[in-house]
Amino acid sequence: MVKNKEYNFTEIEKKWQNYWEKNKTFKTEDFVDKPKFYALDMFPYPSGSGLHVGHPEGYTATDITCRYKRMQGYNVLHPMGWDAFGLPAEQYAVETGTHPSITTKRNIEVFRKQIKSLGFSYDWDREINTTDEKYYRWTQWIFIQLYKKGLAYIDEVPVNWCPALGTVLANEEVIDGKSERGNHDVIRKPMKQWMLKITAYAEKLLEGLEELNWPEGIKEMQRNWIGKSTGADVDFEVVNSSEKIRVYTTRPDTLFGATYMVLAPEHKLVKKITSQERKAEVEAYVKHAAKMSELERTGLNKEKTGVFTGAYAVNPVNGNKIPVWIADYVMLSYGTGAIMAVPAHDTRDFEFAKKFHIPIICIISPNKKEAKAAGANIQKILNGNECWVGDGKMINSSNDKGLDINNLEVTESKRTTIEWLEKKGLGKGTVNYKLRDWLFSRQRYWGEPFPVIHMEDGSIKLVPEKDLPLTLPNIDNFKPSGSGESPLANAEEWLSYTDPETGMRGRRETNTMPQWAGSCWYYLRYIDAINDNAAWDKDKEKYWMPVDLYIGGAEHAVLHLLYARFWHKVLYDLGYVSTKEPFRKLVNQGMILGLSYKDKRGVLVPADKVDSCDGRFYHKDTGEELTEFPAKMSKSLKNVVNPDDVIKEYGADSMRLYEMFMGPLEATKPWNTAGVEGVHRFLKKSWKMITEAEITNTQLSRKQLFVLHSTIKKVTEDTENLSYNTAISQMMIFVNEFSKNRELPKDAAQTFIKLLAPYSPHIAEEMWQILGNDNTLAYGKWPEFNEEYLKEEEVEILVQIHGKPKARIMMSPETKQDEMRKIAMGIPEVANALEDKTVRKVICVPGRLVNIVAN
């Protein structure tokens, strides 16, 4: 046994990382006869700036759980890969001419090295890379399956076109209608784009959420994104015209209050119904609206605008002639692109009607209680001078054609109105979703090419599956083509195609797929990462799916998770996967902030300008006292923490431990390097406890048994619940207790090492070896606790009078309530306090307290 060795973490960590790699300790076999556990990390985009401390947070969490599960006898799948297509590499290529594949390869190498230095137990044989043609071959294959199922189509969709840059920009590259780079004008230009019909799965995506063990907040965000609403389509006849305007409304009950209509400026009826004298004004407005981006139309302009078309329509419930307007607050893309406006009961319509002096007719008498709570003036509402969107009873709502909903509540009147509309053939009940089809093409080089050829007769030909992958041509000019097409439009040779059978010529699709594509199914490829015959083996899929634990950032709450669920559901319907949902349990790790400093005026001070002394902070130059506060890590604040530096100074084990000890996994929390010091001290103390104590075979004291078994219990339960921070606290308590003595019972030592192993695996392996074991601890048996040792003979019971602590007394936790009461009343202090008082009630909680109510 090697004794009194210093805790040389650098050496120990290198030694065990080499050992695991050489022995393929974490290579995962399929079909092992053990319960399976699939833990997935959201794979990173390998950026040029390397890993930041946010990445290892989630990775450490899954790694702890995986190591813990292995020790509990699970067959664990824990893979890692690279989401490596994307804009930054392409922009770098435009600037420097370096091919994105070179940048990507280099960045991946840095990322891999950094991730490996943390000692994660990934099965590196399953590493994937979305830019590898052996991978994207199958991304293309899935696209073909989507296409064949009728879920992929081409549509003319407006894109952010920047004439000055000659390129199409992503939404995030456009700021206030100008390009982020160069501040050039950006206009919306329609282009032919691939769309995926995610709307066909809206209902399934909504229903599927029910069965998932996901944070309620994320599920709610997805529900809102899908945005299901029920209502009715209603037809309004246009006066002096054969046209009808169809509107979608969630409030068919308010038809009697509809005093005007609004069409989206792009609505196809606008041209047909506009009167001669209004034509010029309407056209000008349409032109103006077309220039604005959707964000400008919706987000920024609070003030309502619109113009009257000169046309009138007939309200189907009462025959009233109502004016038809156009306004940009109505979107073509939602519902039917036209609305009936009920200004008395819709805030947007109310604002609009006020501005343009359109009549406002109240048809709901507000629920008095609700109106009072909302601070509404009922009289003003009834007069049409205030808007009421709450509940109430219908008024002024009957006609002579058999519809009378007066005095009905909202729900009932909706139902009655829809029935009446359907009977008269004027409308029908419908369901609508906010969810829109997914714009699936990008005018970029660095993405998956579509396996599609546009033939000269206008037809679309798919690249035969056997000819996949369709690889990216090797080009050297990554500048945009100038036409709005991707740089692929310059790859003449690659573009042209001649059908080998018919001789017909065609041109390849120049769009590429968005970054989402590769990440939509990567969890399936890990299952069978090097299969050249199929995207994955169905039996392996059955064995491993679904993912049991998926950890990643909340920024992917909606899009990535919704898109991946969509593809998964399609693959399920096609019989390629066996589960309806891919990710059973989802956890979002919180953001890690840096510590920042500001002076009294609130001016931020970069961290390298700050001196600290006695727990206070001062400006290096001015000496002014500063306040410390958490803020997002940024280069300008100089508060970015690099994991490499932390590992160099404290080791990977300390880094892992601190990432988890900071607070709950889901919480946003500030990084404080002093905290790393704390957990590092704990590891040093553990090391000393094991290496310096005399390891004996002596019996544990009762107290030691209690601490040992409470520690097993707490670490087991907390690890199970992903409450890693409190598990670590308990291990600290253990070490504090057991390092008091010179002697350390071997059982306790070995048990502790096992509990620590998932958290700080390198030091655990080393200490395990020091105790004379020669196998890796990776598959060691997880300790179990014995309830017997958790029982205490005597516990301190609190005696309260009126809920105020009065005395404390030791007794067995088994003591019966009557007995507790008797003992408590017998305490002199208590008896004194109770003199000349009548005891009204005594509450006895065994093992806890006695509360005496007296007066």
Place this chain on the structure above:
RNA sequence: GCCCGGGUGGCGGAAUGGCAGACGCAACGGACUUAAAAUCCGUUAUCCUUUAGGAUGUGGGGGUUCGAGUCCCCCCCCGGGUACCA
């Protein structure tokens, strides 16, 4: 505006409706040392009080309860998401 989180010591945080502040950081005192670092021991919510003790205390206000950080109602503040979705 709406939706989702969250407000607990100097700081990160802990607490099945049952003694608020576990564990860690920082600070202070002490031991060891020629000294420092490291290590070890102790103190540390606030206020009053010499001690003993007392009062206050989980963003604010009400409520339920013998008992509320925890449950209910109202309000304030911070973070994130989203935006005229008819």
